[in-house]
Amino acid sequence: xxxxxxxxNQFKNIQVIDCxxxxxxxxxxxxSSEIQSTIIRFSHWTQNQMLEVAASGRFQVFLNTxxxxxxxxxxxxxxIQSNPKEFLLSDPIPFWFQNDPTKLVLSFRKKSEKFELMRxxxxxxxxxxxxxxxxxxxxxxxxxxMNAAIDAPREAKKHGIAVDGQKESxxxxxxxxxxxxxxxxxxYGALDPQAVVVRIHQILSKENIxxxxxxxxxxxxxxxxxxxxxxxxxxxxxxxxxxxxxxxxTIPLKIGQKKFDLLEKNLQFIKxxxxxxxxxxxxxx
Amino acid sequence: MKNNVMxxxxxxxxxxxxxxxxxxxxxxxxxxxxxxxxxxxxxSDVKGINSCGIREWIRWIGxxxxxxxxxxxxxxxxxxxINMVDGFLPSNGxxxxxxxxxxxxxxxxxxHILFSYGQEFSENGIHYPTQVLDSKNNPMDIDVIExxxxxxxxxxxxxxxx
Numbered sequence: 309x310x311x312x313x314x315x316x317n318q319f320k321n322i323q324v325i326d327c328x329x330x331x332x333x334x335x336x337x338x339x340s341s342e343i344q345s346t347i348i349r350f351s352h353w354t355q356n357q358m359l360e361v362a363a364s365g366r367f368q369v370f371l372n373t374x375x376x377x378x379x380x381x382x383x384x385x386x387x388i389q390s391n392p393k394e395f396l397l398s399d400p401i402p403f404w405f406q407n408d409p410t411k412l413v414l415s416f417r418k419k420s421e422k423f424e425l426m427r428x429x430x431x432x433x434x435x436x437x438x439x440x441x442x443x444x445x446x447x448x449x450x451x452x453x454m455n456a457a458i459d460a461p462r463e464a465k466k467h468g469i470a471v472d473g474q475k476e477s478x479x480x481x482x483x484x485x486x487x488x489x490x491x492x493x494x495x496y497g498a499l500d501p502q503a504v505v506v507r508i509h510q511i512l513s514k515e516n517i518x519x520x521x522x523x524x525x526x527x528x529x530x531x532x533x534x535x536x537x538x539x540x541x542x543x544x545x546x547x548x549x550x551x552x553x554x555x556x557x558t559i560p561l562k563i564g565q566k567k568f569d570l571l572e573k574n575l576q577f578i579k580x581x582x583x584x585x586x587x588x589x590x591x592x593x
Numbered sequence: 594m595k596n597n598v599m600x601x602x603x604x605x606x607x608x609x610x611x612x613x614x615x616x617x618x619x620x621x622x623x624x625x626x627x628x629x630x631x632x633x634x635x636x637s638d639v640k641g642i643n644s645c646g647i648r649e650w651i652r653w654i655g656x657x658x659x660x661x662x663x664x665x666x667x668x669x670x671x672x673x674x675i676n677m678v679d680g681f682l683p684s685n686g687x688x689x690x691x692x693x694x695x696x697x698x699x700x701x702x703x704x705h706i707l708f709s710y711g712q713e714f715s716e717n718g719i720h721y722p723t724q725v726l727d728s729k730n731n732p733m734d735i736d737v738i739e740x741x742x743x744x745x746x747x748x749x750x751x752x753x754x755x
Contacts, residue, residue: 458617566738
C-alpha cells in the first residue's frame, strides 16, 4: 500500500479512482490545471460494462486491479497520461518497461514492405517461446500494420491531412520477463480513438460479429479494432491530429490461454487536444 | 498474387489447402469453387488471419450455400473466428477436426491437441483424451474456457451433412 501511495504521489495531476462496482462510478472531473486526467481502476466489472462506460466518453482510462500486470500497467498508464505527447512522438519503451527489454524496431513507408517486416518479426517472436504470445502477436501485427499502412493514409486524406510518402511509420516490439508489447506509430494522426472504442463496444456487445462493413471494397471489415482488443490484455490508443497515432497492445507472458481469456482487459485512449484547448473549456465552463 | 490457396480435385470433392497468413493480399476470388459438389478446407498450414482475410473468406464461400463444406485441422485462430464471426462457418459447413490448447502448470509447456469427429467429439458430445502429458510426464490441463471454445459444437452450428 505504501508503494502504491508513493507511486500516486509522483503523479498528483492524475486522478486515480478505485471503483469496485460500476454503480459507484462518479461523475468525471473536468480537466484543469490540477487534474490532467482520470484513471479508473476497476474490478469485477463485465467487459461489456467497461466498454459501455468507455464508449460513453465519460472516462478514457480503465485498468483492472486483478491482473498479474496490474502494478506495471498502472505505472505505464500514469507515465503515459502525464506525458502523452512524448509517448506518442518519442521512444515509448521507457513508458512500459522500467528495465531494458529485448526489442525490435522496424520502420516502413509502404504496404509492400510487409513481407520484409515479417521476415524480421517472426524470428524475434519465436524467442519468446510462448505459443499464446506468438499466435496473438501475429494477429495483432497483421491488424496494426494494415491500420498504419492502408487505413491511416486513407483516413488522413479524407480529413485533409497531408499524406507524404516520405514520412515513416514504425513498429516496435519489446518484451521482458512478464509481458510482450507491440506498438505501431503512423505519422498522420487521423484516428478518432473515441469512435474506435464505440466500434469495439458495438461489435463485442453482440453474441456474434456481423461484418457490417461487408460491402466495403477496400480496407478492413470493421472488426479489426475488436480483434486488437480481444487478443491483447491492454489496448492503448494515443492520437494527435496531423502529428501521429500510436496504437499499442500488451500480452502477458507465462500465462495460459484460459487465464488470458478470463482477464479483465485494460483500455486507454487519448486524443491530445490542440494547444490551449484544454484550459479554454475550463475558462468557459 | 499471393499464393495462399492450393486446389486439388479428389473424386467427388475439391480439397482446398490454405497456407500462411490470410490477409488483405489474399485473392480467394481467383480460385473458383463453382461446380464442386463437396469442398474440404484444410487449415493445417494457416499461420494467421486478419480482418480483411476474414471478410474475403466469407465473401468467397458465401455464394456456395448448397455445397457441403468440411473444415479440417482448424488451428485455434480459425476456431476463434468460427465462434466469433457470423458466416465464417456457414450453415452448410461442418468442422471435422480442430486443435485444442493444453497447458502444463508444472513446466509452462503448451500443446495443441487435434480433436477429430468420431473420436474426441461427436453428436453425443465431447470425449476428452484420457491423458495429455508434458515433457516431464505431468498431466496437462485443457487450456480453454470450454463453454466459449466449444460453442460452435454446443450451439448446433456444426452439422454433418452426408
